[in-house]
Amino acid sequence: MLAARMIDKPILRTAIMLVIDSRCLSPECVLFDLASTISRFCSVVMRIDSCLPRLLLFDAAGPGSHHPAVGKRNGVLYHHDIHTVSGRALSYLSSINSSYQRLLPAANALLKEERMKFPGPLPIGAMFALKLTGRMMVWRIFPLLLVILVNATILRAQQLVDAPAADKQTLQLLLQRIDQLEARVKQLEGAKQQAAPVSPPSAPAQSSAPPVGEAEPQADNAVPERMDSSKTLLRMRGFGDITLHGDNQRHDTTSFSLGQLNLFITSDISEKFKFLSEIVFEGGPDNIFGETRGENNTFGVDVERMVVQYSHSDFFRLAVGRYHTAIGYYNTAYHHSTWFQTTTGRPFLFQFEDRGGILPVHTVGASASGLIPSGHLGLHYVAEVGNGRASRSPMTDEPVQNVVDDQNHKAFNLALFARPDAVRGLQVGFSAYRDLLAPANVPRIGETIFAAHAVLVRPKFEWLNEILLVRHAPNGIPRVFNTPGFYTQLSKQFGSYRPYFRYQYVNASSTEPIFPDVGLRQGPSFGLRYDASETVAVKLQYDYTALRGQPAVNALALQVGFTF
Amino acid sequence: MPRLAGPLFILASAVFTIAALSLAFVPALGRLPEPQITTEQNLAIVVSLSNPVENLSMAELRRIFLGERSHWPNGRRITLVMMEPGQPERAVVLRDICQMNETDFNNHFLHGVFTGEVLVSPKTLATPVGVRKFVFNVPGAIGYLRVSDLDSSVKAVRVDERGPEDKGYKLHVPPRSSK
Numbered sequence: 001m002l003a004a005r006m007i008d009k010p011i012l013r014t015a016i017m018l019v020i021d022s023r024c025l026s027p028e029c030v031l032f033d034l035a036s037t038i039s040r041f042c043s044v045v046m047r048i049d050s051c052l053p054r055l056l057l058f059d060a061a062g063p064g065s066h067h068p069a070v071g072k073r074n075g076v077l078y079h080h081d082i083h084t085v086s087g088r089a090l091s092y093l094s095s096i097n098s099s100y101q102r103l104l105p106a107a108n109a110l111l112k113e114e115r116m117k118f119p120g121p122l123p124i125g126a127m128f129a130l131k132l133t134g135r136m137m138v139w140r141i142f143p144l145l146l147v148i149l150v151n152a153t154i155l156r157a158q159q160l161v162d163a164p165a166a167d168k169q170t171l172q173l174l175l176q177r178i179d180q181l182e183a184r185v186k187q188l189e190g191a192k193q194q195a196a197p198v199s200p201p202s203a204p205a206q207s208s209a210p211p212v213g214e215a216e217p218q219a220d221n222a223v224p225e226r227m228d229s230s231k232t233l234l235r236m237r238g239f240g241d242i243t244l245h246g247d248n249q250r251h252d253t254t255s256f257s258l259g260q261l262n263l264f265i266t267s268d269i270s271e272k273f274k275f276l277s278e279i280v281f282e283g284g285p286d287n288i289f290g291e292t293r294g295e296n297n298t299f300g301v302d303v304e305r306m307v308v309q310y311s312h313s314d315f316f317r318l319a320v321g322r323y324h325t326a327i328g329y330y331n332t333a334y335h336h337s338t339w340f341q342t343t344t345g346r347p348f349l350f351q352f353e354d355r356g357g358i359l360p361v362h363t364v365g366a367s368a369s370g371l372i373p374s375g376h377l378g379l380h381y382v383a384e385v386g387n388g389r390a391s392r393s394p395m396t397d398e399p400v401q402n403v404v405d406d407q408n409h410k411a412f413n414l415a416l417f418a419r420p421d422a423v424r425g426l427q428v429g430f431s432a433y434r435d436l437l438a439p440a441n442v443p444r445i446g447e448t449i450f451a452a453h454a455v456l457v458r459p460k461f462e463w464l465n466e467i468l469l470v471r472h473a474p475n476g477i478p479r480v481f482n483t484p485g486f487y488t489q490l491s492k493q494f495g496s497y498r499p500y501f502r503y504q505y506v507n508a509s510s511t512e513p514i515f516p517d518v519g520l521r522q523g524p525s526f527g528l529r530y531d532a533s534e535t536v537a538v539k540l541q542y543d544y545t546a547l548r549g550q551p552a553v554n555a556l557a558l559q560v561g562f563t564f
Numbered sequence: 565m566p567r568l569a570g571p572l573f574i575l576a577s578a579v580f581t582i583a584a585l586s587l588a589f590v591p592a593l594g595r596l597p598e599p600q601i602t603t604e605q606n607l608a609i610v611v612s613l614s615n616p617v618e619n620l621s622m623a624e625l626r627r628i629f630l631g632e633r634s635h636w637p638n639g640r641r642i643t644l645v646m647m648e649p650g651q652p653e654r655a656v657v658l659r660d661i662c663q664m665n666e667t668d669f670n671n672h673f674l675h676g677v678f679t680g681e682v683l684v685s686p687k688t689l690a691t692p693v694g695v696r697k698f699v700f701n702v703p704g705a706i707g708y709l710r711v712s713d714l715d716s717s718v719k720a721v722r723v724d725e726r727g728p729e730d731k732g733y734k735l736h737v738p739p740r741s742s743k
Binding site: 237244264266268271272274276307309311312313314319323332333335337340376419421424459534558563 | 577623632633634635639641663664665667668670671672674675677678679680683684
């Protein structure tokens with residue numbers, strides 16, 4: 001049942017509202033009649049609600065009556081679609097609607113009571129509300145909406161011009177009366193709801209008309225973001241990409257590749273809690289530290305992110321689940337969507353674990369983040385604790401410990417960054433990550449990852465710079481394996497075109513205990529991104545990668561990335 | 565020669581694709597509608613009467629309108645109310661506060677929601693009346709209205725210590741078209 005509320009202009013002394021259950025109506029007949037009636041007699045402001053006409057108010061004043069506007073501010077008072085139509089519609093409705101018949105005695109009693117309180121001719125005999133539920137197909141009512149909108153636009157302009165100035169005191173009195181009447185309407189609705197056990201969903205709470213003039217109870221009347229069980233909580237967005245790729249490596253072929261199909265789902269569980277997830281379908285084998293697992297052309301499904309976030313204030317947010325580890329900048333700025341990224345792919349340093357990456361890109365655990373009171377400096381912190389990467393099991397197993405940690409020791413990460421007001425788009429920060437790896441049959445290895453970044457990101461320009469150092473220190477061995485890496489990326493947008501350049505470097509020892517396959521990789525990438533529309537980007541990228549002890553790789557990729 | 569076939573194929577595909585798309589699509593990428601400078605009105609930043617905030621700096625406003633601030637000092641979550649694209653009030657906010665065009669603004673929020681930094685996208689409403697009602701009803705809401713659309717149901721906050729009726733106020737919006 002729609003919670004109907006009624007607001008009208010100062011000359012309205014009384015009003016009676018009946019909510020007629022549309023289950024008893026023949027929508028086509030009613031709409032046809034209303035369309036013809038409204039087009040002839042409509043003379044007041046009318047506004048159409050967001051999707052469907054949920055509430056129509058009729059009065060029996062006939063074609064001669066105009067609803068003088070209260071003034072420019074009276075618009076605050078209008079709540080739902082308001083029409084003036086002839087009494088013919090009322091009689092028609094009453095003749096076909098049994099619900100109306102049931103409610104008519106109550107309406108008459110109210111009308112009589114109001115007439116006694118306000119003697120004198122009533123400018124409006126009665127008002128009725130007709131609810132049209134969402135069961136009506138949009139295509140059925142669209143022509144009517146069109147007619148109504150055209151009429152309303154014209155008539156609204158006329159009305160505003162003719163509007164007399166309202167007496168403030170009278171307005172206040174009438175507003176009080178309206179509040180009382182609304183309360184009575186609610187009583188009637190409540191009584192009807194009790195009589196009918198199955199009711200349609202209620203009207204959106206936010207569309208309640210404010211009782212202007214009563215400043216104090218606003219907070220009580222306010223109904224912000226209250227959970228509505230009739231509302232769909234999930235919001236979904238999709239991302240995808242398709243790539244044509246080729247290079248000069250042996251055994252590689254020029255191929256069309258389906259990239260990641262990413263279903264990004266969010267939900268406002270409550271005002272403080274939010275859910276976020278990325279469900280990714282991706283084809284091809286996994287590549288974990290150089291070891292290939294799986295078949296070439298099969299698809300798999302990964303829950304890449306699944307986070308429940310509690311937001312207490314700007315200074316404290318807590319997220320639990322599987323998230324992107326706050327190492328450096330790129331890993332938390334870009335997730336599983338190439339459409340967001342300027343280039344066709346992530347820098348090698350931040351490549352995903354199952355695509356040969358060397359960082360623990362994903363963590364299952366808890367992450368606290370927020371603002372540090374620092375004025376114009378804009379300092380932020382991120383503190384994380386999680387399972388860390390798998391190490392005891394064979395390296396080719398799933399590197400992210402989604403369900404079971406292979407040891408009690410937890411990984412920690414702390415990141416600090418600043419976004420100063422003085423330079424728009426600038427972010428500077430560093431992070432430190434610590435974990436203890438326990439490969440089978442070898443000493444434990446302490447893993448420390450230091451990262452620093454300085455990025456300038458503006459809508460038309462970006463300059464990303466990051467440097468990392470991955471340190472692996474096996475227990476009982478004096479040697480520490482340092483793997484440094486960095487990348488710099490520059491791009492500028494010219495209209496729909498965005499040329500870009502990236503240079504990346506990573507140098508791992510050939511005796512590195514965790515990722516011995518990486519070695520030295522360095523080289524530039526050049527590319528052009530073309531935004532064919534707001535949601536589709538075409539990218540052409542050339543990569544040159546020099547490898548230690550192997551021929552350099554020249555690669556070319558053409559990618560279409562999109563969101564939907 | 566066979567080694568060159570792959571890259572050449574990719575290159576040719578790229579040239580063909582981009583050329584075809586360039587011809588097929590008129591770039592609809594958002595350009596900020598330039599407000600006409602005639603007789604301007606001031607654009608007030610409005611919050612709920614129950615909101616204790618009285619003044620916001622331009623930098624704070626920018627953070628709020630870009631979703632980088634999600635809570636008011638009293639702990640309530642900020643709900644941003646924007647008018648529909650094409651409205652001069654929105655154009656002023658995008659230009660003077662967000663310093664973005666329509667496309668960049670949409671992408672910013674999409675990206676923000678994607679990263680989890682932005683808790684909720686702006687609520688878009690069609691009319692000043694709708695904005696006023698929404699701000700009245702939602703204690704954490706912030707929106708904008710022409711001074712002529714203000715009434716006692718909402719509170720206009722000062723921007724950089726200047727109210728919308730003060731000289732030197734920074735946000736101006738062109739008059740409504742007569743149509």
